[in-house]
Amino acid sequence: MRVGVAGVGRIGRPHAERLMAHSDVAEILVQDASTDLARSVAGDLDLRYVPTYDELLQSVDALVIAATTTAHAELLQASVEAGVPTLCEKPISHDLQRSREVVALIHQRNVPVQMGFQRRFDPGFQAAADLVAAGGLGTLYTFRTTGHDPEPATEAYIAGSGGMFRDFSVHDFDALRFVTGEEVVQVFAQTTVRKWDVYGRFDDCDTAIATCTLSGGALGLLSYTRHNPLGYDIRMELFGSRDSVVVGWDPRLPLRSLEPTGPPLGAEPYPDFHDRFADAYSAEVDAFLDVARGRQPVRSTADDAVEALRAAIACDISSRENRPVALAEVT
Incomplete structure:
Protein backbone atom coordinates (compact mmCIF):
# COMPACT_ATOMS: atom_id res chain seq x y z
CA MET A 1 0.00 0.00 0.00
CA ARG A 2 1.24 3.49 -0.88
CA VAL A 3 0.28 6.04 1.76
CA GLY A 4 0.53 9.81 1.39
CA VAL A 5 0.99 12.36 4.14
CA ALA A 6 -0.22 15.88 3.35
CA GLY A 7 1.38 18.23 5.85
CA VAL A 8 4.54 17.12 7.62
CA GLY A 9 4.75 19.52 10.56
CA ARG A 10 4.26 18.70 14.24
CA ILE A 11 1.50 16.15 13.55
CA GLY A 12 2.31 14.94 10.06
CA ARG A 13 5.93 13.98 10.54
CA PRO A 14 5.19 11.69 13.53
CA HIS A 15 2.41 10.08 11.48
CA ALA A 16 4.90 9.43 8.69
CA GLU A 17 7.29 7.87 11.20
CA ARG A 18 4.54 5.57 12.49
CA LEU A 19 3.65 4.50 8.98
CA MET A 20 7.27 3.51 8.38
CA ALA A 21 6.90 0.69 10.92
CA HIS A 22 4.04 -1.04 9.06
CA SER A 23 4.55 -4.02 6.82
CA ASP A 24 1.35 -3.10 4.95
CA VAL A 25 2.96 0.16 3.79
CA ALA A 26 5.19 -0.28 0.76
CA GLU A 27 5.89 3.43 0.18
CA ILE A 28 5.25 6.72 1.96
CA LEU A 29 4.89 9.92 -0.05
CA VAL A 30 5.02 13.35 1.60
CA GLN A 31 3.80 16.76 0.49
CA ASP A 32 3.48 20.09 2.26
CA ALA A 33 2.59 23.67 1.39
CA SER A 34 6.19 24.38 2.39
CA THR A 35 8.25 22.59 -0.22
CA ASP A 36 11.40 23.13 1.84
CA LEU A 37 9.82 21.35 4.82
CA ALA A 38 8.52 18.49 2.70
CA ARG A 39 11.91 18.01 1.03
CA SER A 40 13.64 18.11 4.42
CA VAL A 41 11.36 15.51 6.00
CA ALA A 42 11.55 13.30 2.92
CA GLY A 43 15.35 13.47 3.08
CA ASP A 44 15.53 12.87 6.84
CA LEU A 45 13.24 9.83 6.73
CA ASP A 46 14.17 8.54 3.26
CA LEU A 47 10.64 9.00 1.92
CA ARG A 48 9.37 10.09 -1.48
CA TYR A 49 8.80 13.81 -1.92
CA VAL A 50 5.84 14.90 -4.05
CA PRO A 51 5.62 18.57 -5.09
CA THR A 52 1.82 19.01 -5.37
CA TYR A 53 -1.27 17.75 -3.60
CA ASP A 54 -2.88 16.73 -6.89
CA GLU A 55 0.09 14.54 -7.70
CA LEU A 56 -0.04 13.07 -4.21
CA LEU A 57 -3.71 12.08 -4.64
CA GLN A 58 -2.94 10.42 -7.96
CA SER A 59 -0.10 8.39 -6.47
CA VAL A 60 -1.47 6.83 -3.27
CA ASP A 61 -3.88 4.18 -2.01
CA ALA A 62 -4.54 5.97 1.30
CA LEU A 63 -3.90 9.42 2.70
CA VAL A 64 -3.21 11.19 5.99
CA ILE A 65 -4.16 14.87 6.14
CA ALA A 66 -2.15 16.72 8.78
CA ALA A 67 -1.84 20.12 7.09
CA THR A 68 -2.70 23.44 8.66
CA THR A 69 -6.23 23.44 10.08
CA THR A 70 -7.64 25.96 7.62
CA ALA A 71 -6.73 23.67 4.71
CA HIS A 72 -8.46 20.53 5.99
CA ALA A 73 -11.85 20.98 4.33
CA GLU A 74 -10.44 21.64 0.87
CA LEU A 75 -7.91 18.82 1.08
CA LEU A 76 -10.44 16.34 2.46
CA GLN A 77 -13.00 17.24 -0.18
CA ALA A 78 -10.43 16.59 -2.88
CA SER A 79 -9.37 13.24 -1.41
CA VAL A 80 -13.00 12.11 -1.15
CA GLU A 81 -13.68 13.17 -4.74
CA ALA A 82 -10.62 11.14 -5.75
CA GLY A 83 -11.94 8.12 -3.83
CA VAL A 84 -8.89 7.89 -1.54
CA PRO A 85 -9.44 6.53 2.02
CA THR A 86 -8.34 9.30 4.35
CA LEU A 87 -7.29 9.87 7.95
CA CYS A 88 -7.89 13.57 8.58
CA GLU A 89 -6.76 15.42 11.67
CA LYS A 90 -9.52 17.40 13.36
CA PRO A 91 -11.34 19.57 12.53
CA ILE A 92 -12.84 19.22 9.10
CA SER A 93 -13.41 22.96 9.39
CA HIS A 94 -14.08 25.44 12.16
CA ASP A 95 -17.21 26.39 10.21
CA LEU A 96 -20.21 24.13 10.82
CA GLN A 97 -21.82 24.57 7.41
CA ARG A 98 -18.56 23.87 5.58
CA SER A 99 -18.03 20.78 7.71
CA ARG A 100 -21.49 19.51 6.87
CA GLU A 101 -20.90 20.04 3.17
CA VAL A 102 -17.83 17.81 3.32
CA VAL A 103 -19.66 15.20 5.40
CA ALA A 104 -22.49 15.10 2.86
CA LEU A 105 -19.92 14.44 0.12
CA ILE A 106 -18.35 11.66 2.19
CA HIS A 107 -21.73 9.95 2.48
CA GLN A 108 -22.50 10.51 -1.19
CA ARG A 109 -19.20 9.05 -2.41
CA ASN A 110 -19.03 6.38 0.33
CA VAL A 111 -15.30 6.93 0.85
CA PRO A 112 -13.82 5.80 4.19
CA VAL A 113 -12.80 8.85 6.25
CA GLN A 114 -11.41 8.51 9.76
CA MET A 115 -11.08 11.63 11.89
CA GLY A 116 -8.08 12.19 14.15
CA PHE A 117 -9.68 11.81 17.58
CA GLN A 118 -6.89 9.71 19.03
CA ARG A 119 -8.43 9.43 22.51
CA PHE A 277 -0.90 9.66 23.56
CA ALA A 278 1.96 7.79 21.87
CA ASP A 279 0.19 4.42 22.10
CA ALA A 280 -3.13 5.95 21.04
CA TYR A 281 -1.63 7.53 17.92
CA SER A 282 -0.04 4.22 16.95
CA ALA A 283 -3.34 2.39 17.45
CA GLU A 284 -5.13 5.10 15.47
CA VAL A 285 -2.81 4.61 12.50
CA ASP A 286 -3.14 0.81 12.80
CA ALA A 287 -6.92 1.14 12.69
CA PHE A 288 -6.80 3.49 9.71
CA LEU A 289 -4.70 1.10 7.66
CA ASP A 290 -7.25 -1.62 8.41
CA VAL A 291 -10.01 0.78 7.36
CA ALA A 292 -8.20 1.56 4.12
CA ARG A 293 -7.82 -2.19 3.46
CA GLY A 294 -11.52 -2.77 4.17
CA ARG A 295 -10.78 -4.87 7.24
CA GLN A 296 -12.78 -2.81 9.76
CA PRO A 297 -15.31 0.04 9.84
CA VAL A 298 -14.37 3.61 10.71
CA ARG A 299 -14.38 4.13 14.49
CA SER A 300 -14.06 7.93 14.47
CA THR A 301 -16.26 9.36 11.75
CA ALA A 302 -16.75 12.73 10.12
CA ASP A 303 -20.20 12.81 11.69
CA ASP A 304 -18.50 12.50 15.09
CA ALA A 305 -16.37 15.52 14.20
CA VAL A 306 -19.47 17.56 13.40
CA GLU A 307 -21.09 16.71 16.74
Whole structure:
Protein backbone atom coordinates (compact mmCIF):
# COMPACT_ATOMS: atom_id res chain seq x y z
CA MET A 1 0.00 0.00 0.00
CA ARG A 2 1.24 3.49 -0.88
CA VAL A 3 0.28 6.04 1.76
CA GLY A 4 0.53 9.81 1.39
CA VAL A 5 0.99 12.36 4.14
CA ALA A 6 -0.22 15.88 3.35
CA GLY A 7 1.38 18.23 5.85
CA VAL A 8 4.54 17.12 7.62
CA GLY A 9 4.75 19.52 10.56
CA ARG A 10 4.26 18.70 14.24
CA ILE A 11 1.50 16.15 13.55
CA GLY A 12 2.31 14.94 10.06
CA ARG A 13 5.93 13.98 10.54
CA PRO A 14 5.19 11.69 13.53
CA HIS A 15 2.41 10.08 11.48
CA ALA A 16 4.90 9.43 8.69
CA GLU A 17 7.29 7.87 11.20
CA ARG A 18 4.54 5.57 12.49
CA LEU A 19 3.65 4.50 8.98
CA MET A 20 7.27 3.51 8.38
CA ALA A 21 6.90 0.69 10.92
CA HIS A 22 4.04 -1.04 9.06
CA SER A 23 4.55 -4.02 6.82
CA ASP A 24 1.35 -3.10 4.95
CA VAL A 25 2.96 0.16 3.79
CA ALA A 26 5.19 -0.28 0.76
CA GLU A 27 5.89 3.43 0.18
CA ILE A 28 5.25 6.72 1.96
CA LEU A 29 4.89 9.92 -0.05
CA VAL A 30 5.02 13.35 1.60
CA GLN A 31 3.80 16.76 0.49
CA ASP A 32 3.48 20.09 2.26
CA ALA A 33 2.59 23.67 1.39
CA SER A 34 6.19 24.38 2.39
CA THR A 35 8.25 22.59 -0.22
CA ASP A 36 11.40 23.13 1.84
CA LEU A 37 9.82 21.35 4.82
CA ALA A 38 8.52 18.49 2.70
CA ARG A 39 11.91 18.01 1.03
CA SER A 40 13.64 18.11 4.42
CA VAL A 41 11.36 15.51 6.00
CA ALA A 42 11.55 13.30 2.92
CA GLY A 43 15.35 13.47 3.08
CA ASP A 44 15.53 12.87 6.84
CA LEU A 45 13.24 9.83 6.73
CA ASP A 46 14.17 8.54 3.26
CA LEU A 47 10.64 9.00 1.92
CA ARG A 48 9.37 10.09 -1.48
CA TYR A 49 8.80 13.81 -1.92
CA VAL A 50 5.84 14.90 -4.05
CA PRO A 51 5.62 18.57 -5.09
CA THR A 52 1.82 19.01 -5.37
CA TYR A 53 -1.27 17.75 -3.60
CA ASP A 54 -2.88 16.73 -6.89
CA GLU A 55 0.09 14.54 -7.70
CA LEU A 56 -0.04 13.07 -4.21
CA LEU A 57 -3.71 12.08 -4.64
CA GLN A 58 -2.94 10.42 -7.96
CA SER A 59 -0.10 8.39 -6.47
CA VAL A 60 -1.47 6.83 -3.27
CA ASP A 61 -3.88 4.18 -2.01
CA ALA A 62 -4.54 5.97 1.30
CA LEU A 63 -3.90 9.42 2.70
CA VAL A 64 -3.21 11.19 5.99
CA ILE A 65 -4.16 14.87 6.14
CA ALA A 66 -2.15 16.72 8.78
CA ALA A 67 -1.84 20.12 7.09
CA THR A 68 -2.70 23.44 8.66
CA THR A 69 -6.23 23.44 10.08
CA THR A 70 -7.64 25.96 7.62
CA ALA A 71 -6.73 23.67 4.71
CA HIS A 72 -8.46 20.53 5.99
CA ALA A 73 -11.85 20.98 4.33
CA GLU A 74 -10.44 21.64 0.87
CA LEU A 75 -7.91 18.82 1.08
CA LEU A 76 -10.44 16.34 2.46
CA GLN A 77 -13.00 17.24 -0.18
CA ALA A 78 -10.43 16.59 -2.88
CA SER A 79 -9.37 13.24 -1.41
CA VAL A 80 -13.00 12.11 -1.15
CA GLU A 81 -13.68 13.17 -4.74
CA ALA A 82 -10.62 11.14 -5.75
CA GLY A 83 -11.94 8.12 -3.83
CA VAL A 84 -8.89 7.89 -1.54
CA PRO A 85 -9.44 6.53 2.02
CA THR A 86 -8.34 9.30 4.35
CA LEU A 87 -7.29 9.87 7.95
CA CYS A 88 -7.89 13.57 8.58
CA GLU A 89 -6.76 15.42 11.67
CA LYS A 90 -9.52 17.40 13.36
CA PRO A 91 -11.34 19.57 12.53
CA ILE A 92 -12.84 19.22 9.10
CA SER A 93 -13.41 22.96 9.39
CA HIS A 94 -14.08 25.44 12.16
CA ASP A 95 -17.21 26.39 10.21
CA LEU A 96 -20.21 24.13 10.82
CA GLN A 97 -21.82 24.57 7.41
CA ARG A 98 -18.56 23.87 5.58
CA SER A 99 -18.03 20.78 7.71
CA ARG A 100 -21.49 19.51 6.87
CA GLU A 101 -20.90 20.04 3.17
CA VAL A 102 -17.83 17.81 3.32
CA VAL A 103 -19.66 15.20 5.40
CA ALA A 104 -22.49 15.10 2.86
CA LEU A 105 -19.92 14.44 0.12
CA ILE A 106 -18.35 11.66 2.19
CA HIS A 107 -21.73 9.95 2.48
CA GLN A 108 -22.50 10.51 -1.19
CA ARG A 109 -19.20 9.05 -2.41
CA ASN A 110 -19.03 6.38 0.33
CA VAL A 111 -15.30 6.93 0.85
CA PRO A 112 -13.82 5.80 4.19
CA VAL A 113 -12.80 8.85 6.25
CA GLN A 114 -11.41 8.51 9.76
CA MET A 115 -11.08 11.63 11.89
CA GLY A 116 -8.08 12.19 14.15
CA PHE A 117 -9.68 11.81 17.58
CA GLN A 118 -6.89 9.71 19.03
CA ARG A 119 -8.43 9.43 22.51
CA ARG A 120 -10.82 6.82 21.12
CA PHE A 121 -7.75 4.61 20.69
CA ASP A 122 -6.20 5.32 24.10
CA PRO A 123 -6.28 2.29 26.46
CA GLY A 124 -7.65 4.34 29.38
CA PHE A 125 -10.48 5.96 27.44
CA GLN A 126 -11.29 2.61 25.82
CA ALA A 127 -11.45 0.98 29.27
CA ALA A 128 -13.82 3.72 30.44
CA ALA A 129 -16.08 3.17 27.42
CA ASP A 130 -16.06 -0.59 28.03
CA LEU A 131 -16.92 -0.09 31.72
CA VAL A 132 -19.86 2.18 30.92
CA ALA A 133 -21.14 -0.12 28.16
CA ALA A 134 -20.99 -3.14 30.47
CA GLY A 135 -22.93 -1.32 33.18
CA GLY A 136 -20.03 -1.36 35.61
CA LEU A 137 -20.29 2.34 36.37
CA GLY A 138 -24.04 2.13 37.01
CA THR A 139 -25.92 5.40 36.73
CA LEU A 140 -23.56 8.17 35.71
CA TYR A 141 -23.99 11.01 38.19
CA THR A 142 -21.27 13.50 37.29
CA PHE A 143 -18.09 13.74 35.26
CA ARG A 144 -15.07 16.02 35.00
CA THR A 145 -12.56 16.51 32.22
CA THR A 146 -9.26 18.32 32.61
CA GLY A 147 -7.06 19.72 29.85
CA HIS A 148 -3.83 21.53 30.72
CA ASP A 149 -1.24 22.34 28.07
CA PRO A 150 2.37 22.47 29.28
CA GLU A 151 3.19 25.74 27.51
CA PRO A 152 1.27 28.45 25.65
CA ALA A 153 1.13 28.01 21.89
CA THR A 154 2.97 30.18 19.40
CA GLU A 155 1.25 33.33 18.18
CA ALA A 156 1.04 31.85 14.68
CA TYR A 157 -0.76 28.79 16.00
CA ILE A 158 -3.15 30.80 18.17
CA ALA A 159 -4.13 32.95 15.19
CA GLY A 160 -5.50 29.97 13.26
CA SER A 161 -6.49 27.62 16.08
CA GLY A 162 -10.17 28.52 16.24
CA GLY A 163 -10.00 29.25 19.96
CA MET A 164 -9.99 27.16 23.12
CA PHE A 165 -13.22 25.28 22.54
CA ARG A 166 -12.88 24.47 18.82
CA ASP A 167 -9.19 23.64 19.18
CA PHE A 168 -9.01 21.90 22.56
CA SER A 169 -12.48 21.06 23.90
CA VAL A 170 -13.56 19.17 20.78
CA HIS A 171 -11.38 16.29 21.99
CA ASP A 172 -13.24 16.18 25.30
CA PHE A 173 -16.65 16.43 23.68
CA ASP A 174 -15.76 13.57 21.34
CA ALA A 175 -14.34 11.53 24.22
CA LEU A 176 -17.49 12.10 26.29
CA ARG A 177 -19.68 10.89 23.44
CA PHE A 178 -17.40 7.90 22.90
CA VAL A 179 -17.16 6.90 26.56
CA THR A 180 -20.74 7.51 27.66
CA GLY A 181 -22.63 6.80 24.46
CA GLU A 182 -24.64 9.96 25.12
CA GLU A 183 -24.97 13.33 23.43
CA VAL A 184 -24.14 16.77 24.77
CA VAL A 185 -27.42 18.66 25.10
CA GLN A 186 -26.47 21.90 26.90
CA VAL A 187 -23.38 23.86 27.93
CA PHE A 188 -22.55 26.98 29.91
CA ALA A 189 -19.05 28.28 29.34
CA GLN A 190 -16.85 31.02 30.77
CA THR A 191 -13.42 32.17 29.63
CA THR A 192 -10.70 34.53 30.77
CA VAL A 193 -7.11 35.55 30.09
CA ARG A 194 -5.27 35.03 33.35
CA LYS A 195 -1.65 35.49 32.27
CA TRP A 196 -0.88 35.05 28.57
CA ASP A 197 -2.08 38.22 26.85
CA VAL A 198 -1.29 36.90 23.38
CA TYR A 199 -4.50 34.86 23.50
CA GLY A 200 -6.57 37.96 24.14
CA ARG A 201 -5.19 39.59 21.00
CA PHE A 202 -6.97 36.90 18.99
CA ASP A 203 -10.21 36.96 20.98
CA ASP A 204 -9.14 33.74 22.67
CA CYS A 205 -8.45 32.77 26.29
CA ASP A 206 -5.83 30.96 28.32
CA THR A 207 -8.29 29.61 30.91
CA ALA A 208 -11.81 28.25 30.50
CA ILE A 209 -14.52 26.17 32.13
CA ALA A 210 -17.79 24.77 30.86
CA THR A 211 -20.59 22.94 32.60
CA CYS A 212 -22.20 20.29 30.46
CA THR A 213 -25.42 18.28 30.49
CA LEU A 214 -25.59 14.93 28.70
CA SER A 215 -28.67 13.42 27.09
CA GLY A 216 -29.02 10.89 29.93
CA GLY A 217 -29.11 13.69 32.50
CA ALA A 218 -25.57 13.51 33.93
CA LEU A 219 -23.91 16.83 34.78
CA GLY A 220 -20.24 17.60 34.32
CA LEU A 221 -17.47 20.17 34.29
CA LEU A 222 -14.79 20.71 31.66
CA SER A 223 -11.76 22.80 32.70
CA TYR A 224 -8.82 24.09 30.68
CA THR A 225 -5.63 26.08 30.96
CA ARG A 226 -3.00 26.78 28.33
CA HIS A 227 -0.17 26.50 30.85
CA ASN A 228 0.67 23.84 33.42
CA PRO A 229 4.26 24.18 34.69
CA LEU A 230 4.36 20.49 35.63
CA GLY A 231 3.48 19.09 32.20
CA TYR A 232 0.67 17.93 29.91
CA ASP A 233 -2.40 16.89 31.89
CA ILE A 234 -5.42 15.19 30.29
CA ARG A 235 -7.95 13.43 32.55
CA MET A 236 -11.53 12.26 32.61
CA GLU A 237 -13.26 11.42 35.91
CA LEU A 238 -16.56 9.53 36.00
CA PHE A 239 -18.69 9.13 39.13
CA GLY A 240 -21.50 6.58 39.07
CA SER A 241 -23.76 4.53 41.30
CA ARG A 242 -21.47 1.48 41.13
CA ASP A 243 -17.97 2.89 40.65
CA SER A 244 -15.81 6.02 40.51
CA VAL A 245 -12.99 6.00 37.96
CA VAL A 246 -10.44 8.25 36.32
CA VAL A 247 -8.59 8.15 33.01
CA GLY A 248 -5.15 9.79 32.99
CA TRP A 249 -4.07 8.99 36.54
CA ASP A 250 -0.79 7.12 36.25
CA PRO A 251 2.80 7.55 37.54
CA ARG A 252 3.42 10.31 34.97
CA LEU A 253 0.47 12.49 35.95
CA PRO A 254 1.75 16.10 36.21
CA LEU A 255 -0.04 16.84 39.48
CA ARG A 256 1.40 17.08 43.00
CA SER A 257 -0.37 15.74 46.09
CA LEU A 258 -0.01 17.75 49.30
CA GLU A 259 -1.24 14.91 51.51
CA PRO A 260 1.47 13.54 53.85
CA THR A 261 1.00 10.03 52.46
CA GLY A 262 -0.03 11.03 48.96
CA PRO A 263 1.85 9.87 45.86
CA PRO A 264 4.85 12.00 44.89
CA LEU A 265 5.13 13.77 41.57
CA GLY A 266 6.46 11.29 39.04
CA ALA A 267 10.02 11.54 37.81
CA GLU A 268 8.92 12.03 34.19
CA PRO A 269 5.58 13.86 33.89
CA TYR A 270 4.14 13.94 30.39
CA PRO A 271 5.78 16.81 28.47
CA ASP A 272 3.31 17.01 25.55
CA PHE A 273 0.49 15.31 23.69
CA HIS A 274 2.84 13.24 21.53
CA ASP A 275 4.21 11.51 24.62
CA ARG A 276 0.90 11.24 26.51
CA PHE A 277 -0.90 9.66 23.56
CA ALA A 278 1.96 7.79 21.87
CA ASP A 279 0.19 4.42 22.10
CA ALA A 280 -3.13 5.95 21.04
CA TYR A 281 -1.63 7.53 17.92
CA SER A 282 -0.04 4.22 16.95
CA ALA A 283 -3.34 2.39 17.45
CA GLU A 284 -5.13 5.10 15.47
CA VAL A 285 -2.81 4.61 12.50
CA ASP A 286 -3.14 0.81 12.80
CA ALA A 287 -6.92 1.14 12.69
CA PHE A 288 -6.80 3.49 9.71
CA LEU A 289 -4.70 1.10 7.66
CA ASP A 290 -7.25 -1.62 8.41
CA VAL A 291 -10.01 0.78 7.36
CA ALA A 292 -8.20 1.56 4.12
CA ARG A 293 -7.82 -2.19 3.46
CA GLY A 294 -11.52 -2.77 4.17
CA ARG A 295 -10.78 -4.87 7.24
CA GLN A 296 -12.78 -2.81 9.76
CA PRO A 297 -15.31 0.04 9.84
CA VAL A 298 -14.37 3.61 10.71
CA ARG A 299 -14.38 4.13 14.49
CA SER A 300 -14.06 7.93 14.47
CA THR A 301 -16.26 9.36 11.75
CA ALA A 302 -16.75 12.73 10.12
CA ASP A 303 -20.20 12.81 11.69
CA ASP A 304 -18.50 12.50 15.09
CA ALA A 305 -16.37 15.52 14.20
CA VAL A 306 -19.47 17.56 13.40
CA GLU A 307 -21.09 16.71 16.74
CA ALA A 308 -17.96 17.68 18.68
CA LEU A 309 -17.78 20.93 16.71
CA ARG A 310 -21.42 21.74 17.52
CA ALA A 311 -20.66 21.44 21.24
CA ALA A 312 -17.58 23.67 20.87
CA ILE A 313 -19.59 26.28 18.97
CA ALA A 314 -22.22 26.18 21.71
CA CYS A 315 -19.47 26.98 24.22
CA ASP A 316 -18.32 29.93 22.13
CA ILE A 317 -21.87 31.29 22.01
CA SER A 318 -22.35 30.69 25.73
CA SER A 319 -19.13 32.44 26.67
CA ARG A 320 -19.89 35.40 24.43
CA GLU A 321 -23.52 35.81 25.57
CA ASN A 322 -23.05 34.65 29.18
CA ARG A 323 -25.90 32.16 29.15
CA PRO A 324 -26.59 28.42 28.89
CA VAL A 325 -26.82 27.24 25.29
CA ALA A 326 -28.71 24.16 24.16
CA LEU A 327 -27.12 22.17 21.34
CA ALA A 328 -30.46 22.39 19.54
CA GLU A 329 -29.60 26.05 18.90
CA VAL A 330 -26.47 25.12 16.95
CA THR A 331 -27.72 24.23 13.53
